[in-house]
Amino acid sequence: MFALRMSLVILVADVWAKTPFMSEYEFSRRRDELIREEREYAGHLRELTADEKIVDNYLEYLKWQEFIATEDKFLPSVGxxxxxxxxxxxxxxxxxxxxxxxxxxxxxxxxxxxxxxxxxxxxxxxxxxxxxxxxxxxxxxxxxxxxxxxxxxxxxxxxxxxxxxxxxxxxxxxxxxxxxxxxxxxxxxxxxxxxxxxxxxxxxxxxxxxxxxxxxxxxxxxxxxxxxxxxxxxxxxxxxxxxxxxxxxxxxxxxxxxxxxxxxxxxxxxxxxxxxxxxxxxxxxxxxxxxxxxxxxxxxxxxxxxxxxxxxxxxxxxxxxxxxxxxxxxxxxxxxxxxxxxxxxxxxxxxxxxxxxxxxxxxxxxxxxxxxxxxxxxxxxxxxxxxxxxxxxxxxxxxxxxxxxxxxxxxxxxxxxxxxxxxxxxxxxxxxxxxxxxxxxxxxxxxxxxxxxxxxxxxxxxxxxxxxxxxxxxxxxxxxxxxxxxxxxxxxxxxxxxxxxxxxxxxxxxxxxxxxxxxxxIADIKKEACAVDFDASTNAPAISRIAPREGPMKRSTKVYVFGRNFEEGICKGVRCKFGNAVVPGSYISGQHVSCNVSGLRRRNRKGAGKSKAVGVAVSVDGGATYISYDGQFTFVRNL
Ligand SMILES: [Zn+2]
Missing domain, CATH: 3.20.20.140 (Metal-dependent hydrolases)
Structure with a gap:
């Protein structure tokens, strides 16, 4: 009984020890962790190959189009x-x-x-x-x-x-x-x-x-x-x-x-x-x-x-x-x-x-x-x-x-x-x-x-x-x-x-x-997905916000970019620019991409003081053109 009570106390303490959130970076990191834990609990969500990713994102695009067309009478919700x-x-x-x-x-x-x-x-x-x-x-x-x-x-x-x-x-x-x-x-x-x-x-x-x-x-x-x-x-x-x-x-x-x-x-x-x-x-x-x-x-x-x-x-x-x-x-x-x-x-x-x-x-x-x-x-x-x-x-x-x-x-x-x-x-x-x-x-x-x-x-x-x-x-x-x-x-x-x-x-x-x-x-649907002219079929992509807006100077940060009309990135791939550095991105959905921002290089960190803010831009056509975010991302020394 004593042991049981102790473990309950520890469990509760563990949850509370993690709050309050000190930064957007910390909030976002813990959110990723929670999602990862949930995926492990389900047990079957393994990584996809590059071709599977394209097919997955294209299927999600088709789902979204179907949702937009049927939202008022969403078909699975009616007889x-x-x-x-x-x-x-x-x-x-x-x-x-x-x-x-x-x-x-x-x-x-x-x-x-x-x-x-x-x-x-x-x-x-x-x-x-x-x-x-x-x-x-x-x-x-x-x-x-x-x-x-x-x-x-x-x-x-x-x-x-x-x-x-x-x-x-x-x-x-x-x-x-x-x-x-x-x-x-x-x-x-x-x-x-x-x-x-x-x-x-x-x-x-x-x-x-x-x-x-x-x-x-x-x-x-x-x-x-x-x-x-x-x-x-x-x-x-x-x-x-x-x-x-x-x-x-x-x-x-x-x-x-x-x-x-x-x-x-x-x-x-x-x-x-x-x-x-x-x-x-x-x-x-x-x-x-x-x-x-x-x-x-x-x-x-x-x-x-x-x-x-x-x-x-x-x-x-x-x-x-x-x-x-x-x-x-x-x-x-x-x-x-x-x-x-x-x-x-x-x-x-x-x-x-x-x-x-x-x-x-x-x-x-x-x-x-x-x-x-x-x-x-x-x-x-x-x-x-x-x-x-x-x-x-x-x-x-x-x-x-x-x-x-x-x-x-x-x-x-x-x-x-x-x-x-x-x-x-x-x-x-x-x-x-x-x-x-x-x-x-x-x-x-x-x-x-x-x-x-x-x-x-x-x-x-x-x-x-x-x-x-x-x-x-x-x-x-x-x-x-x-x-x-x-x-x-x-x-x-x-x-x-x-x-x-x-x-x-x-x-x-x-x-x-x-x-x-x-x-x-996978081969057939990838071909179909990559033959779609998303540029012509969707409105111009736009970024509405990013999260987190800050990250550590020394380590990398996963930054989520929210917006609209990112579909071109399904086949052409996503790139992100933080300041002058181009980093890889991942397509998640037409409204959602992520960027893996690396920390600042040693020589850039030296003169940076406590923090350094940079501009952010995202490309959904493999780096040919970039859409700018109207805010900034800040590298923080003490994160
Ligand atoms: Zn039956």
Whole structure:
């Protein structure tokens, strides 16, 4: 106790010993130190190469231009349903689309490919004439699409019916296309937003995809769409219960509407075919790394059903180690059973001698607005607040958590995630659309990244939400969270580092596939940046002030120069003049550059007295022309 009290006293004394500030120089030096400490705390902010610096500064320039153009309706701060086109048409989006993102790490397999592309596949398929739409059925089942040779009552044929063209069906297939006014004006009502999302999962989903004539076209299209966005790897949750079928007119299959299931192995045939298909895709597209699957059950399952699904996941994990990465449970976390509810199932999933789980857990977790002690589940057998699932994620040693939003309310547990290197899968667009983070500038991931907890990005159900492009998530994060190239790079590398792949595959994927793509991006964007005529596109540069305005005579000082329109320095470089001495400078942003002023030379110090003031000028065109500052910088002998 005594020792603890002493250390507290020392800590407090240390802080106070540093104040008051004796000079602008001292203030500025300590500010730099604080920033350096904060960067070390985050852990990933390494120095950039000269080319990376140009790209970093150019990306920041594009961000700034986008900010100026959208400040009144800053896109990450408003609902995606109203601004998707603005995002997709922006220069920032188009540039980020080229960025090699590593993996899209949180997906649900039947909700990846854009519904527009999916309708194209379905309308062009040989089974199109058997496509039907649910019309005269209970409200929650309306607009479902499915293939039948002999449809049930209430379903209508799509082909040839002008009411069911692709254009007319499309808005009914996505949450954004069907969003009610109520949801739009209630951006934090997550329960209501889930109610609007839930029916979408079944409209153009597993029933259509399990048709063997659709399945592999679907798979190929989303793998291609990933590569088009420079995504080289995918991890998707999916159940292993969907069975592939083909349509068969034999009357034996009348009871299933003509579906003859060709998978008699409980989903394993489909698994094997997927593995083969993906291997073939990688051969044809060597820049692609691959795809792996996390087997999921449902939160609404009973304890015994959950155990059955876990056992199946363990079996498949060991049988298909190159494809099956782990286990999860899905569905709205606020409505489903808590993890504690399945405590006895989980307890059976550990090896008694090694203490390791029989299958790695990748658990959706903390996807809730509610505090620990309030819960919206109506399950009488399970009165446990959703946020309490965060304890189980830590206790069960989850490899990753899906969403993890609630961890910012549990800093102690969040620190455990950092300590255990449990990655947090962040899905910005999903979090906004489902009512958890209406203004993405305030997403908890800002905090996770800056405290050094491992963060990776995912798109959840991009097609069924209706936004389609994973680059949208990158746009939201880049624009809204103060991210720079180092952060983007970190997120991309993390996606592979914390994937379900074995370690040697991870290292090879980063070195042989991601790194070359990243180097190409740097070379291309540098070229683009250096072709921009900033001189013509911005107003004349001007300096408003410098800080600090003084520094020691004997040592160097880092001086920050504030002003406007410094963009020309992105490619041409920054130089500074203090008196007659030219010193190197660094570009920070269009409003901000820094200069490294060396101390005075010995012979200049001799006759200088207590201080010596000099003029300051900055060049943002590599030294061709200088802009003068209307004050002075003073070298002080006793600093
Ligand atoms: Zn999810």
């Amino acid at each position: 995606l349903e109203g601004v998707l086109d603005d995002i997709v048409n922006s220069k920032v989006f188009k540039t980020l689309k080229k960025f090699p993102k590593g993996g899209n790490m949180h997906l649900h397999e039947n909700h990846i490919l854009s519904k527009k592309k999916m309708l194209d596949i379905v309308f062009a398929s040989e089974d199109f004439e058997h496509l039907h739409v649910a019309v005269d059925v209970p409200e929650s089942k309306k607009w479902r699409l499915d293939f039948f040779l002999n449809p049930p009552a209430g379903w209508e044929k799509v082909k040839g019916n002008p009411k069911y063209t692709k254009e007319k069906l499309l808005p009914h297939m996505t949450m954004m296309g069907s969003m009610t006014e109520f949801a739009k004006v209630n951006p934090t009502n997550s329960a209501r937003r889930w109610e609007e999302m839930d029916p979408m999962f079944s409209r153009l989903g597993s029933k259509v995809i399990a048709n063997v004539n659709i399945k592999f076209k679907y798979l190929e299209s989303y793998l291609k769409a990933a590569l088009e966005e420079n995504v080289q790897y995918l991890e998707a949750r999916s159940s292993i219960s969907s069975r592939l079928y083909t349509l068969d007119p034999d009357p034996k299959y009348n009871s299933t509407g003509g579906k003859r299931y060709i998978d008699e192995t409980g989903g394993e045939y489909e698994l094997q075919e997927n593995i083969k298909f993906i291997e073939g895709f990688v051969k044809k597209n060597p820049e692609f790394i691959g795809m792996r699957k996390i087997v999921n059950s449902y939160r609404g399952a009973s304890v015994s059903e959950m155990y059955g699904d876990m056992e199946k996941a363990v079996r498949l994990y060991h049988k298909y180690p190159s494809y099956i990465g782990g286990f999860d449970m899905v569905g709205e976390e606020d409505k489903g059973n808590s993890l504690l509810y399945f405590m006895n199932d989980f307890m059976k999933m550990y090896d008694n001698t090694t203490g390791k789980s029989l299958v790695p857990f990748y658990l959706h977790n903390g996807e809730t607005n509610w505090p620990d002690d309030l819960e919206s589940s109506t399950n009488k057998k399970d009165p446990v607040g959703t946020l309490q699932n965060t304890y189980e994620a830590v206790l069960l040693g989850a490899k990753r958590v899906g969403h993890g939003l609630g961890f910012f309310k549990h800093p102690y547990l969040l620190n455990k995630l950092k300590e255990h290197q449990t990655a947090i899968e962040i899905c910005p667009a999903s979090n906004q659309l489902l009512g958890y983070v209406p203004d993405l500038r305030n997403h908890p991931a800002n905090n996770f990244i800056r405290m050094g907890a491992p963060v990776i990005l995912g798109a959840d159900d991009p097609a069924t939400f209706g936004y389609d492009h994973f680059t949208v998530d990158w746009y939201e994060a880049f624009m809204g969270w103060g991210l720079r190239l180092q952060d983007l790079r970190h997120l991309a590398i993390n996606s592979l580092k914390y994937s379900t792949m074995p370690k040697e595959d991870i290292n090879a994927a980063i070195k042989d596939k991601w790194e070359p793509a990243y180097q190409r991006f």
